[in-house]
Amino acid sequence: xxxxxxxxxxxxxxxxxxxxxxxxxxxxxxxxxxxxxxxxxxxxxxxxxxxxxxxxxxxxxxxxxxxxxxxxxxxxxxxxxxxxxxxxxxxxxxxxxxxxxxxxxxxxxxxxxxxxxxxxxxxxxxxxxxxxxxxxxxxxxxxxxxxxxxxxxxxxxxxxxxxxxxxxxxxxxxxxxxxxxxxxxxxxxxxxxxxxxxxxxxxxxxxxxxxxxxxxxxxxxxxxxxxxxxxxxxxxxxxxxxxxxxxxxxxxxxxxxxxxxxxxxxxxxxxxxxxxxxxxxxxxxxxxxxxxxxxxxxxxxxxxxxxxxxxxxxxxxxxxxxxxxxxxxxxxxxxxxxxxxxxxxxxxxxxxxxxxxxxxxxxxxxxxxxxxxxxxxxxxxxxxxxxxxxxxxxxxxxxxxxxxxxxxxxxxxxxxxxxxxxxxxxxxxxxxxxxxxxxxxxxxxxxxxxxxxxxxxxxxxxxxxxxxxxxxxxxxxxxxxxxxxxxxxxxxxxxxxxxxxxxxxxxxxxxxxxxxxxxxxxxxxxxxxxxxxxxxxxxxxxxxxxxxxxxxxxxxxxxxxxxxxxxxxxxxxxxxxxxxxxxxxxxxxxxxxxxxxxxxxxxxxxxxxxxxxxxxxxxxxxxxxxxxxxxxxxxxxxxxxxxxxxxxxxxxxxxxxxxxx
Amino acid sequence: xxxxxxxxxxxxxxxxxxxxxxxxxxxxxxxxxxxxxxxxxxxxxxxxxxxxxxxxxxxxxxxxxxxxxxxxxxxxxxxxxxxxxxxxxxxxxxxxxxxxxxxxxxxxxxxxxxxxxxxxxxxxxxxxxxxxxxxxxxxxxxxxxxxxxxxxxxxxxxxxxxxxxxxxxxxxxxxxxxxxxxxxxxxxxxxxxxxxxxxxxxxxxxxxxxxxxx
Numbered sequence: 001x002x003x004x005x006x007x008x009x010x011x012x013x014x015x016x017x018x019x020x021x022x023x024x025x026x027x028x029x030x031x032x033x034x035x036x037x038x039x040x041x042x043x044x045x046x047x048x049x050x051x052x053x054x055x056x057x058x059x060x061x062x063x064x065x066x067x068x069x070x071x072x073x074x075x076x077x078x079x080x081x082x083x084x085x086x087x088x089x090x091x092x093x094x095x096x097x098x099x100x101x102x103x104x105x106x107x108x109x110x111x112x113x114x115x116x117x118x119x120x121x122x123x124x125x126x127x128x129x130x131x132x133x134x135x136x137x138x139x140x141x142x143x144x145x146x147x148x149x150x151x152x153x154x155x156x157x158x159x160x161x162x163x164x165x166x167x168x169x170x171x172x173x174x175x176x177x178x179x180x181x182x183x184x185x186x187x188x189x190x191x192x193x194x195x196x197x198x199x200x201x202x203x204x205x206x207x208x209x210x211x212x213x214x215x216x217x218x219x220x221x222x223x224x225x226x227x228x229x230x231x232x233x234x235x236x237x238x239x240x241x242x243x244x245x246x247x248x249x250x251x252x253x254x255x256x257x258x259x260x261x262x263x264x265x266x267x268x269x270x271x272x273x274x275x276x277x278x279x280x281x282x283x284x285x286x287x288x289x290x291x292x293x294x295x296x297x298x299x300x301x302x303x304x305x306x307x308x309x310x311x312x313x314x315x316x317x318x319x320x321x322x323x324x325x326x327x328x329x330x331x332x333x334x335x336x337x338x339x340x341x342x343x344x345x346x347x348x349x350x351x352x353x354x355x356x357x358x359x360x361x362x363x364x365x366x367x368x369x370x371x372x373x374x375x376x377x378x379x380x381x382x383x384x385x386x387x388x389x390x391x392x393x394x395x396x397x398x399x400x401x402x403x404x405x406x407x408x409x410x411x412x413x414x415x416x417x418x419x420x421x422x423x424x425x426x427x428x429x430x431x432x433x434x435x436x437x438x439x440x441x442x443x444x445x446x447x448x449x450x451x452x453x454x455x456x457x458x459x460x461x462x463x464x465x466x467x468x469x470x471x472x473x474x475x476x477x478x479x480x481x482x483x484x485x486x487x488x489x490x491x492x493x494x495x496x497x498x499x500x501x502x503x504x505x506x507x508x509x510x511x512x513x514x515x516x517x518x519x520x521x522x523x524x525x526x527x528x529x530x531x532x533x534x535x536x537x538x539x540x541x542x543x544x545x546x547x548x549x550x551x552x553x554x555x556x557x558x559x560x561x562x563x564x565x566x567x568x569x570x571x572x573x574x575x576x577x578x579x580x581x582x583x584x585x586x587x588x589x590x591x592x593x594x595x596x597x598x599x600x601x602x603x604x605x606x607x608x609x610x611x612x613x614x615x616x617x618x619x620x621x622x623x624x625x626x627x628x629x630x631x632x633x634x635x636x637x638x639x640x641x642x643x644x645x646x647x648x649x650x651x652x653x654x655x656x657x658x659x660x661x
Numbered sequence: 662x663x664x665x666x667x668x669x670x671x672x673x674x675x676x677x678x679x680x681x682x683x684x685x686x687x688x689x690x691x692x693x694x695x696x697x698x699x700x701x702x703x704x705x706x707x708x709x710x711x712x713x714x715x716x717x718x719x720x721x722x723x724x725x726x727x728x729x730x731x732x733x734x735x736x737x738x739x740x741x742x743x744x745x746x747x748x749x750x751x752x753x754x755x756x757x758x759x760x761x762x763x764x765x766x767x768x769x770x771x772x773x774x775x776x777x778x779x780x781x782x783x784x785x786x787x788x789x790x791x792x793x794x795x796x797x798x799x800x801x802x803x804x805x806x807x808x809x810x811x812x813x814x815x816x817x818x819x820x821x822x823x824x825x826x827x828x829x830x831x832x833x834x835x836x837x838x839x840x841x842x843x844x845x846x847x848x849x850x851x852x853x854x855x856x857x858x859x860x861x862x863x864x865x866x867x868x869x870x871x872x873x874x875x
Binding site: 226269279282290291294295297298299301302305306309385388392 | 726
């Protein structure tokens with residue numbers, strides 16, 4: 001600063017060419033008032049440079065330097081603090097850094113360490129989920145393949161032995177599980193499947209056994225006249241279908257109980273009647289065979305129908321395709337019971353068993369009636385009644401049931417007894433053949449037999465059997481009665497003359513014809529009879545014609561003319577045929593023509609049927625006309641050399657026909 | 662599910678009688694099937710049908726024996742009166758002859774059933790009003806005189822059919838209710854189980870049902 005001031009002094013004095021002057025100029029040129037630094041410096045200088053003396057001027061420099069030093073020292077001191085503070089900040093930051101670094105390291109470590117843990121956790125988590133899933137599966141499995149405790153409880157027997165609805169539900173579940181196990185067996189869970197199956201099978205066995213015992217007991221008690229079949233029992237039988245043997249045994253038990261009940265019912269109805277004796281016991285009517293047997297049969301019919309209803313009630317829940325096991329047949333391949341027949345068959349089997357019991361008491365009674373009954377008509381009615389009931393009861397029960405075969409047997413017996421009785425009557429006729437009566441009419445025994453036959457055929461009118469049956473019966477009845485009758489007639493007629501025999505036979509057969517003509521299915525018989533009648537009638541016709549010719553002496557003439565042949569010469573030359581003889585005979589014939597009835601065989605008027613009488617008359621007249629025609633033609637024939645033949649045979653055949661018919 | 666239609670307390674046996682062609686089988690068919698059978702063949706002997714009804718809250722099974730009207734079956738059908746709790750005696754309101762025969766049917770019914778048997782007179786074919794041959798009043802009087810219950814029905818339209826069968830059952834049931842006393846008093850010394858014939862009793866003896874311990 002001092003420099004500056006000095007140089008400015010110099011600048012005013014020295015030209016610019018001189019370095020000094022230059023310097024001076026420079027100083028002089030410099031504008032102090034514009035130089036702020038200079039001003040500031042001077043201002044600062046003025047603060048401590050109070051006294052302008054040599055010494056002070058000499059010391060100025062050092063003063064300034066000293067001051068500068070002090071300032072710097074002060075500066076230094078001040079910055080020392082800052083520095084210290086910065087140092088401490090530094091230290092802090094450093095510490096923080098360290099700390100952070102430490103943390104980072106630790107975090108790194110921790111991270112490194114937890115990585116495993118996390119992995120493990122994830123793994124565990126996964127496992128736990130798997131386990132949960134397994135648990136669910138296992139739960140479902142158990143639910144599906146194990147019984148709940150209360151189910152087991154309901155399967156176990158109670159003290160009372162009673163069953164409830166729960167039992168059947170539990171049983172159904174056991175069965176379901178058992179079936180489901182088959183699916184298990186198809187998968188990998190064979191062991192489980194087998195075990196469960198086994199345990200279910202055990203449950204099943206014990207339950208079925210319990211069910212069976214229960215059902216058996218229930219059935220055993222169903223011996224009331226109309227049993228009360230509880231719904232539980234129906235359900236039990238439905239369930240027992242799975243065990244065909246037990247099912248069958250239960251049904252057998254039922255059958256036995258019902259069988260006893262039905263037998264008792266019949267005996268009660270027979271001997272005790274209804275409550276208080278009304279309706280009256282059936283046996284009270286035992287004197288009236290039809291009513292007695294009819295009542296028993298009606299009772300059996302009703303009982304059978306009722307028993308069938310009970311059975312249907314009992315088995316209503318059993319499916320139709322389920323069948324019953326019969327008689328121990330096993331299929332070797334499947335080790336299963338071979339099943340035969342359907343529910344209907346089952347019902348029929350049991351029904352057959354139930355109704356079997358009454359067969360004996362029934363049979364004994366009816367047999368007694370049949371054996372002591374003599375009357376053919378009653379026997380026949382009984383036979384028809386039995387047939388009717390065989391058919392009626394046969395609509396409810398199978399034909400192979402004992403009841404039906406018993407009825408059939410009895411019916412056979414009644415059939416036999418009936419025909420026995422008929423044959424017996426007929427045989428009696430043959431044993432003691434009556435002589436034909438004088439009027440050549442049917443004998444009393446024949447008339448009697450005919451009225452019996454009529455009664456028998458009559459009672460078929462009110463009978464209840466089918467037409468086919470009737471047809472069959474009639475055929476047999478007719479041959480049973482008519483054949484011996486005809487035989488008897490023949491025998492009794494054997495000693496008679498031809499005409500008598502013919503007349504007698506015509507009358508007898510005619511009475512048979514008229515008896516059977518009223519009934520159907522007798523056509524064949526009637527044809528046969530009329531053929532026989534015709535034969536006898538023919539005999540009578542020719543007898544009658546011959547009788548007439550004989551009586552007018554034309555028989556001989558007619559016979560000769562019939563046998564005459566041209567080579568034997570003219571008829572008029574033959575002995576016995578001379579015109580005179582012929583003429584006298586023709587005269588007689590002519591007088592016969594005047595009253596034809598005068599020459600009738602006495603037997604002809606004994607023919608009972610006017611139709612037959614007429615027939616004989618007409619046909620014998622025809623026969624006579626024919627003979628006359630033959631004779632007339634022979635006599636008129638010129639070859640036979642009858643002169644005046646017109647006087648011998650004055651009437652033409654046509655005239656004769658007119659007169660005779 | 663259990664009860665079903667099979668749980669009945671009583672079985673009543675009915676018999677249907679009357680001349681041929683009065684519509685006995687049609688009545689039965691209408692009652693059991695609720696249908697009219699147009700071409701009903703002649704009944705051969707006897708046939709039977711069942712239906713369960715309810716009377717005073719009691720289920721009752723009706724076992725109905727339908728007899729043939731033809732004379733030739735008379736001997737057979739007579740055997741079925743035995744043990745009937747109800748007899749439905751049917752005539753045809755359009756045919757007087759069937760009405761005229763009622764007394765003979767009634768005689769049979771009275772002789773062959775027991776005194777408690779309820780006899781119900783039915784005039785069938787009430788739908789054929791135009792051809793009516795027997796008046797309601799006349800038949801009603803006949804019924805009253807003989808102590809019969811009476812209704813005119815039509816098996817064709819089903820009119821009154823149900824009532825005839827039900828009223829009979831009600832009457833029988835009523836007889837059971839008060840009849841037991843009656844019977845015991847009337848025929849003292851004779852021991853018999855139920856009041857009515859084979860209308861047997863299943864109800865009361867049930868308690869043991871579940872009790873067989875063994």
